[in-house]
Amino acid sequence: MIVLFLKDLKIFLKDRRSVLLTFLLPIALITLFALAYGNMGKSSSRSRSISLLLSDLDSSDASRAVITGLDSVDALTLRLCDSAEGLALVRHGDYPALLILHAGFQDSLLAGKSLPAELLYDELREMEVGLLQPLIISKLFSSFGKELIRKRIEDYLAKEFPDLDPALRRKILEDALSDNVAAGGEAETSALKLNSVQGEREDENSPGLVQAVAGTAIMMLLFSVAGLGSSLLEEKESGTLRRLLVAPLSGNSILYGKMLFAYFISIVQLLVMFLFARLVFGLNLSMNIPALLLMIAATAFAVSAFGIFLAAVSKTRQQAQNLSTLIILIMSAIGGSMIPLFFMPSIMQKIAYFSVNYWGIQGFYDIFWRGLPLIEILPRIAVLTGIGVLMTLFSIRLFRKNILKLI
């Protein structure tokens, strides 16, 4: 196996074009996407809303009325949860925002005080939050806003003008309510507290940069590894595979040798990509080094196994090239390599789970953007490892069926 690995490494290094394509092409694409998306997430922009978590800590008629109101909005998928669970889901990037109706919501409403409602959101998905915010506010104030303002004006008039004629009081109140409602929600907006779950960090990486580096690196890695995988078919076509099979080797060790090489190159390629992003774009790699190394190892394993799988599923090199181009482009498109996932409709975001790119990119977001601890990134690492194991098992089976079938 090691001998095979060393042989492939030697051949790879002798092919300067392959070496250049493996490293320079992804660097060029990272540069391109980084320039395109580099400022994304640092400034407010518009997007669309899909899902909202809601934690009702007040459990009052008023808070339930808000829930009913929000649930009736077609464009919104509402999920009720407790605040800790909701916070974790938003921090993991599973939901864009969590609306918390704190205890005292109804009392504040009746007392005419500011509403204790808070929207915790993922800054990475602030475009979705931008759409969520007016929806929430409109529902909060369509039911109770007018009542709240009336209460405040009445209190003010009673305090400052206790002897005011009741008819005049009614006229003032109606005019004020009419003006306030017509004026829109400037004042109302301030009633909803907005807080990013990421908070303020000095080591903050731009999510656009993370997207550019992780998205491109994984997509290009898939292409590189698919090329390496198809060298299996090249061995078959040139007759070297037959010669390998008459040597005292098992068929599986030939496959493992190829996988080891693909795995090695994948790790090196990812490391080079991240180092490049560090040197040129200032990506902070030191936020969670153990998690980063594990994530690189898991991504490289999943991607290299996938590349070998693409070769094993094919019967000729041409077939492998066509198939891998098609599958990699589709997977990269749905998995978020080409377009950030939050630009996509929710169904597409669900479909993304079926791509290696998704798990890799989200894992790198967890590290570089969400700043999650290793323990919380482990599930994504486990999924990537699972994909790698599954692809390896399929590859072994297909390798025997398609590639070892020599005559």
Next chain:
Amino acid sequence: MITVENISKSFGEIHALQDVSFHIRRGEIFGLLGPNGAGKSTSIHILSTLLRPDSGEVLFDGKPLYSDVQGVKMKIGVVPQEIALYEKLSALDNLLFWGGLYRMPRARLRNKAAEVLELVGLSGRARDPVSEYSGGMKRRVNLACALLHDPQLLLMDEPTVGVDPQSRNHVFEVIEALHAAGKTIVYTTHYMEEAERLCERIAIIDRGRIAAIGSLEELRKISGITDILRIRLAPSQRALLPQIAESLKALRVDEQKGELEIECQNIGKELPQIIAAVQKAGGQIESIESERAHLESIFLKLTGTALRD
């Protein structure tokens, strides 16, 4: 050393081998002679453990071939029909890689690589990429790769296909040197000259069946052709060729040259009768030559098809 007993192998509707049996003696060069598609490569694939026969048995040193596949692989070297080399690597790197698969100690492998490069006459180009070699040089490296682990048995599947005469001679010399060193060699070819020059015993194979096995002399006896008589008629009488060929049951007729070839079992006894038959038909003989029967004629006689078809 190798005993093949009644093996058959089919690929779908194609019967590549049908009830094939032969025995290979230790230290001999055993030829498998037949046209393309005769079953030579399938036989080599079975002997090299790449394929298993559908029925029948192969014994290696008296033991079933598949009872210890890895052990057998260590004892055999295979020279495949295709040039199975990594073209971007040098000859030396190829040798070190292929030899490394046999778990040879590094120092011994390096010495052996230098030795086989010397044997095939490529020491001076050892570090050049194989892609820069001529077809003949590649063939020689292809052969050298099978020698590194000092196998007892060498399986050579048409090792000179597409090779220039000079390289072909070099390959022959290497094979003769290996034979002299006591190696057992199975050599497949569709070139009768190669089989005649190299092989001590030859199995004639056609359409998956063995037609005959033996030394060239034994094959002559089996086929009933020991000598070939070549009669050339005077140019004015070439119209008589078909009639004379039919009456003498000629092996081959060349109307352009005005020649016919007649098989003989005992040329001294048969020659007067043949001359008389030609004259009786009105033919005037311009020249008569005789030669020992060659493999092509024997193959034609035994299989009914010409070797180069």
